Amino acid sequence: MSATPAAVIVAIDGPSGTGKSSTSRAVAAQLGLRYLDTGAQYRAITWWMLTNGIDVNDATEVAAASGKPSIVSGTDPRDPAIAADGADASGPIRTQEVTAAVSAVSAVPEVRARITGLQRAIAAGAGGGIVVEGRDIGTTVLPDADLKVFLTASAEARAARRSGELKAADGSAAGDLAATQQALAQRDKADSSRKASPLKKADDAVEVDTTELSLDQVIECVVTLIEKAAAEKAGRMEKAAQ
Numbered sequence: 278m279s280a281t282p283a284a285v286i287v288a289i290d291g292p293s294g295t296g297k298s299s300t301s302r303a304v305a306a307q308l309g310l311r312y313l314d315t316g317a318q319y320r321a322i323t324w325w326m327l328t329n330g331i332d333v334n335d336a337t338e339v340a341a342a343s344g345k346p347s348i349v350s351g352t353d354p355r356d357p358a359i360a361a362d363g364a365d366a367s368g369p370i371r372t373q374e375v376t377a378a379v380s381a382v383s384a385v386p387e388v389r390a391r392i393t394g395l396q397r398a399i400a401a402g403a404g405g406g407i408v409v410e411g412r413d414i415g416t417t418v419l420p421d422a423d424l425k426v427f428l429t430a431s432a433e434a435r436a437a438r439r440s441g442e443l444k445a446a447d448g449s450a451a452g453d454l455a456a457t458q459q460a461l462a463q464r465d466k467a468d469s470s471r472k473a474s475p476l477k478k479a480d481d482a483v484e485v486d487t488t489e490l491s492l493d494q495v496i497e498c499v500v501t502l503i504e505k506a507a508a509e510k511a512g513r514m515e516k517a518a519q
């Protein structure tokens with residue numbers, strides 16, 4: 278295990294299935310950083326709305342309810358927890374029902390403002406550094422992050438990864454490759470075309486195409502980028518202190 282020489286704020290963005298969660302958790306654990314899965318927060322508020330009778334396709338209703346549930350995220354990369362109104366949401370947020378509704382809920386500006394506030398508070402409170410992964414971290418949530426990474430992969434590779442995961446989870450038709458690829462394309466389109474803080478690479482993000490890379494290779498690449506960013510930050514801080 279190596280240690281980062283300075284506390285760093287790392288933003289990792291990209292579409293579904295590019296490896297954000299697996300990579301972010303692994304590099305945070307390896308480097309002793311905290312970890313925040315912002316997709317889990319949007320999924321948790323979506324789950325709360327679905328279970329509390331909110332019509333998730335009615336933006337006015339969603340906006341009016343956006344401040345109601347407490348959303349609490351753990352930041353341990355080895356055991357990332359998520360709760361909505363005190364209830365453990367880590368299982369239910371991964372259902373197809375939540376996946377199908379989350380883009381509509383997360384497009385509502387009031388929801389984004391609420392969740393963005395939580396994300397900034399968590400990042401500000403993570404004294405030793407944090408890896409935050411999502412869709413708009415480098416562009417909107419933490420535009421001053423010490424390192425921004427944008428992960429990409431071909432539509433086929435992403436669908437194969439997701440479909441393998443779904444098949445492993447329940448062996449159901451949800452693991453069907455063509456259906457998964459279509460669902461991903463729909464969610465990409467919704468997440469990239471929404472008005473409020475769309476999925477977009479920040480101009481100063483390092484793009485890593487993971488299509489032909491193993492997960493271990495992606496982890497190694499991101500660890501190297503973080504160590505470089507941390508060393509540069511330590512150098513800047515040393516200079517400023519002189």
Ligand SMILES: Nc1ncnc2c1ncn2[C@@H]1O[C@H](COP(=O)(O)OP(=O)(O)O)[C@@H](O)[C@H]1O
Nearest residue numbers: 293294295296297298299438442487490491492
């Ligand atoms: N480079 C890679 N090669 C092969 N499989 C990968 C790679 N990166 C991630 N995976 C697998 O793909 C699936 C989706 O990864 P995940 O980290 O959840 O992506 P994201 O958070 O971007 O949606 C997981 O099962 C993960 O183990």
Ligand SMILES: Nc1ccn([C@H]2C[C@H](O)[C@@H](COP(=O)(O)OP(=O)(O)O)O2)c(=O)n1
Nearest residue numbers: 293294315316317319379383411412413468
């Ligand atoms: N920073 C973020 C993170 C996620 N979202 C929304 C859009 C995404 O489709 C959903 C779910 O994100 P999540 O990262 O859990 O999705 P995947 O696991 O990659 O499929 O949440 C967002 O709008 N902004």
